[in-house]
Each structure stands twice: as C-alpha cells, then as structure tokens.
Amino acid sequence: MRKPSAGRFARLGAVVTAAGLVTVGMAATPALAVSDTLWIAAPYELALPKAVDGRQAPAATVALGLYHDNADHRVTDGRLTVDASALTGVAEITWPETCAPNGATAVCSFPEVPLSGETPVELKIRAAAGAEAGPVGQITYTATATTDDGVISGPENSTSVRIASGPDLVLNRPAPVTGVKPGSTVPVPFSVVNNGNEAADGVQVTLFVTRGLAVGGVAPQCTSTPLGEGTIKPITKVDCAFDDVVEPGGSFTLPAPLRAKVASYALGERIDITVAAGGGAEDLAMENNGAIAAIDVVNTADFAVRGARVSGAAGETVTAELTFRNRGPAWVANxxxxxxxxxxxxxxxxxxxxxxxxxxxxPRTLDGGWWESETRTGAPRYLCQLPMWVAEKQTATFPFELRIDTVVRGAKGAVTLKPPYGDAPLAFDPNSANNTAKLVLNPAA
Structure with missing residues (x-):
C-alpha cells in the first residue's frame, strides 16, 4: 500500500484540463495503531549516475522521513532502520549525523515525528568505480515510534536502486512568499544544476502560472497558452525550449530573472515549474525536476448569497433561484x-x-447526514458545491423547483455559505453578514 506524496508539483494544468495529477514518487507504508498511522516517506526508485572516464561518480540524494496522521497525538522517538546491504560493493553511502551506521545498516532518529511528509534525513549515495549500469538491489526500511497508546511500527518499505547514465537536472525549490501586496512585483528564484554524469543537450522549461500573476514573455524561446474553458482563463502555461548544453556539475538559469507581477485580484497564487533535458533524454531522477513557487497575497474576497421569495397554490411547482456572488476584490482558486x-x-x-x-x-438529511434515497429529489436539505475557482464579481445561480404540497404562510428555509468541508469560517471572507439568506415560500402579505 502506498500513500500519495505530500510533495506534488506541475499539476495545475492537469487540474484545469481534468487530466491525471502529477505526483512526486514517494513511497509510504502504513502501520495502524489504535488511532494513528505511521508512514515511511522514501523514494520509490533511485538511479545512481555511473562513474565515467575514471572520474568519481556524482552523488545522489535519498530523502527519508517519518510522519503520522492524527493531530491529536504526539508521536516521539521515531527510529527508522535503513538496510542498504544490497548495495555493498556497488555503491558508497554517506550517512547524516542523525543516523547511527553499523556497516551497511543504520538507525536514523526522529525525536519528534511530524504530521506532514517532511523528509529531514538525507543520505548521499554514489556508484562505486567500475560498477556497471543496471539494477543493483533495494534499500529497505522499517520504523517504530512511540505514542500515548504505545509503540507503532511501519512495515518494510523499499527503494529500488539502479546504476544508469544520463543527465539529472535538479530544480531549486523556492521558499513560499507571504505578505505580498496587490500590484507589487515578486522575484521568483530559478536555477537548475545537472547532478548527472552526462550533459543535458538543451533544457525544456514549463511554467503553470495562476491567473493572479503575470510573468510576461519570460524569454524569446517561450510561448504562452491560456488554459481553461470560458472567457476567463485560470492558468497560463508557458513553454520554453533553450539550446544550452549543461555539463555534469554545471548550472542553467533563465536569460533574465523570473519576476511575477501581482494583480489587484490576486490571493493564493502559485507558479508550478518543471524542467527536462532537451531532445527527450531520460532524466535520472524526475522527482527533483519540479517545484512550486507559492505566493500568498494580502487580499480578501467577499462571498455572498441571496435567497428568494416565491409563492404558489397547493399542487403548483415554483422555481426559486438562489444566487451566489463573489463581490471581490480577489478571485479565489483551489x-x-x-x-x-x-x-x-x-x-x-x-x-x-x-x-x-x-x-x-x-441531497442531505435535515441534520446534514447522507440522503439514503435512490433519487436526488425530495430531500429536506441540499449541499451545492461551487467550482474549484471563482473570479472576482462572478455569480452562480442554483434554481430549485419546489412543489407546494401544503400552503404554509411564510414558510422559511435557509441559504448558507460554508467551506466545502467542515464548518469553519471562510478565512478570506471578512464579511460574514451576507453569508446567509432566507428562502421564503408563500410570504405573508
């Protein structure tokens, strides 16, 4: 069993076009305690650059971590056992200070096991001189940790290792930027190094830029394509092809620093970046070819709903048009x-x-539970989901057809804005007064 990676990148275009999501290859294996789960975060596979021309092979990085699921639990004394004995004679390992090695095996300590998929332990592994290309074996992992309920353990997990030859482009991971004001310009750090043992004959760069940011043309080698249906496009895809040759150990940057202009309607913005070697060359480690530049803008969006007042006689069917509106100034996108x-x-x-x-x-029951009927009509309550993004000043109408069974003067229903899950207030909406409205049937004269 594998848990999806927490470190996803380059998925914006896939979300907008309803294609498959791109994920970083991180394996994880669960072990259940009474009310918590321990996960081992590790790469699914690893390609070690082969040593060539008598030179020392470049080192590859293996990022490892432990994390758990239950925020109500504190998990301590994490111990991750790494068994790399299958690599004896074909690879050399440099262990970090948090790991206690004993030959080709080591125990890595995690005094506090986090909730997220952080990978604070990094091993450096390089192919031994003379090691030939091909599969060489697996690194295996087991783990234990301590909770209030006792000891939990992670069953064996593994990373398949092979020795290969080719470029390995590694993209820097920009730190998230917060507190940005609308109208400002934000630098987006961008640099690539080649950790492989062969040159990259050209570099392909792809950016997915959310609507609240503008990066301009980037470079003459780039083309821009708006993505999405309708007149408002939530994402712009920027494709660039550079003919730079990046030698092993060399680096690549854009011809000019990447900068993003922040729109007046920006809120939670991001640029998803991927790089690839030119000519369709295989990259030795695709999981480090992507990054997300997250830009959090200081802005708000006033969501509002409007109810309806409709009348009719017993037996008649009337239509109540309920309306949502984003009064801005920001758009909101997930x-x-x-x-x-x-x-x-x-x-x-x-x-x-x-x-x-x-x-x-x-449909829902009156208390918000699941509606068990095979039909969607006839329920006493409904939960209507808005899209994954709404522009500033955008509206949406929800027409409900109501058959009047019994005339009840001034019968009142309710229309309430909520987050998609749970009941917490909408963090970006400072005005909750217009988040509720009434649906009145046969109002009194």
Whole structure:
C-alpha cells in the first residue's frame, strides 16, 4: 500500500484540463495503531549516475522521513532502520549525523515525528568505480515510534536502486512568499544544476502560472497558452525550449530573472515549474525536476448569497433561484487541490418538496447526514458545491423547483455559505453578514 506524496508539483494544468495529477514518487507504508498511522516517506526508485572516464561518480540524494496522521497525538522517538546491504560493493553511502551506521545498516532518529511528509534525513549515495549500469538491489526500511497508546511500527518499505547514465537536472525549490501586496512585483528564484554524469543537450522549461500573476514573455524561446474553458482563463502555461548544453556539475538559469507581477485580484497564487533535458533524454531522477513557487497575497474576497421569495397554490411547482456572488476584490482558486472554493447549504421550507435541483447539489438529511434515497429529489436539505475557482464579481445561480404540497404562510428555509468541508469560517471572507439568506415560500402579505 502506498500513500500519495505530500510533495506534488506541475499539476495545475492537469487540474484545469481534468487530466491525471502529477505526483512526486514517494513511497509510504502504513502501520495502524489504535488511532494513528505511521508512514515511511522514501523514494520509490533511485538511479545512481555511473562513474565515467575514471572520474568519481556524482552523488545522489535519498530523502527519508517519518510522519503520522492524527493531530491529536504526539508521536516521539521515531527510529527508522535503513538496510542498504544490497548495495555493498556497488555503491558508497554517506550517512547524516542523525543516523547511527553499523556497516551497511543504520538507525536514523526522529525525536519528534511530524504530521506532514517532511523528509529531514538525507543520505548521499554514489556508484562505486567500475560498477556497471543496471539494477543493483533495494534499500529497505522499517520504523517504530512511540505514542500515548504505545509503540507503532511501519512495515518494510523499499527503494529500488539502479546504476544508469544520463543527465539529472535538479530544480531549486523556492521558499513560499507571504505578505505580498496587490500590484507589487515578486522575484521568483530559478536555477537548475545537472547532478548527472552526462550533459543535458538543451533544457525544456514549463511554467503553470495562476491567473493572479503575470510573468510576461519570460524569454524569446517561450510561448504562452491560456488554459481553461470560458472567457476567463485560470492558468497560463508557458513553454520554453533553450539550446544550452549543461555539463555534469554545471548550472542553467533563465536569460533574465523570473519576476511575477501581482494583480489587484490576486490571493493564493502559485507558479508550478518543471524542467527536462532537451531532445527527450531520460532524466535520472524526475522527482527533483519540479517545484512550486507559492505566493500568498494580502487580499480578501467577499462571498455572498441571496435567497428568494416565491409563492404558489397547493399542487403548483415554483422555481426559486438562489444566487451566489463573489463581490471581490480577489478571485479565489483551489487549483492545486481541485476542491470547491465553498458550498451553498440549502434548507427547504416546510410544506414543499424539491422536484428538480442543479447537478452540483447533493441531497442531505435535515441534520446534514447522507440522503439514503435512490433519487436526488425530495430531500429536506441540499449541499451545492461551487467550482474549484471563482473570479472576482462572478455569480452562480442554483434554481430549485419546489412543489407546494401544503400552503404554509411564510414558510422559511435557509441559504448558507460554508467551506466545502467542515464548518469553519471562510478565512478570506471578512464579511460574514451576507453569508446567509432566507428562502421564503408563500410570504405573508
């Protein structure tokens, strides 16, 4: 069993076009305690550059970590056992200070096991002189840690290792930038080194830039393509092809520093960056070819809902059009996760039955539980999901068809804005007064 990696990159274009998500190759194996799970974070496979021309082979980095799932638990005394005995004679390992080696095996200590998939332990491994290309074996891992419920352990996990020849382009990982003001310009650090044993004959650079940022043309070697349906495009894809030859140990940068202009409607923005060797050459370690430049802008978005007042006689069907509006000034987007930006919670007035609802509205019981009926109509409550992004000043209408079974004067339902999951306030919305409205059926004269 493998848990998806926490370190994802270059997925914005895939989210917008509904294609598959790109993930970094990180293996993880769970072991269940009473109420927590211990995970071992490690690469699924590793390619070691072969030594050539009598020179020492470049070292590859293996990032390892432990983490757990339950925020209510403190997990301590993590011990990760790394067995690299299969590499004896074909590779050399440099252990960090947090690992206690005994021959080709070592125990790495994690005094505090985090919740996230951080990988604080890094091994340096290089192919031995004379080692030939091809599979050489596996590094295996086991782990234990201590919680309030006792000791939990991670079953064996492994990294397949091979010796290969080729370029290994490694992209720097920009630190997240916070506190940015709309209208400002933000530098985006960009640099690439070749950790492989062969030159990269050209460099391909791809940027996925969210709508609240503008990076200009980047370079004459680049082309820009807006992505998404409709007149407003949430992402711009920038493709660049450079003919620079990057020798082993050499580096590459863009012709001019990468800078992003922050729009007045920007909020949580990002640039997803990937690099690849030119000519379709295989990169020895694709997991370090991508990075996310996250730019958090100081801005707000005022989400609001408007209810409806409709009337009709018993037996008639009426339509109530419920409206969502983003009053801005910021747009809101969850392009990385693909989650809805918010949900509209609708409670049906007494005396009426819902006979038709929008496709984005799921039926619920009155207390918010799952609706067990095979039909989507007739429920007392509905949860309508908004899209994964909404532009500033954008509106959405949710038409509900209501059959009036019994005339109840002034019957009141409710329309409430909520986060897509849970009940916490919308962090970007400073005005909660317009997050609720009434759906009134047959209002009193």
């Amino acid at each position: 392009l990385g996760s693909g989650d809805p930006v918010a949900a509209v919670d609708v409670t049906v007035p007494a005396g009426a039955t819902v006979t038709a609802v929008p496709d984005s509205c799921e």
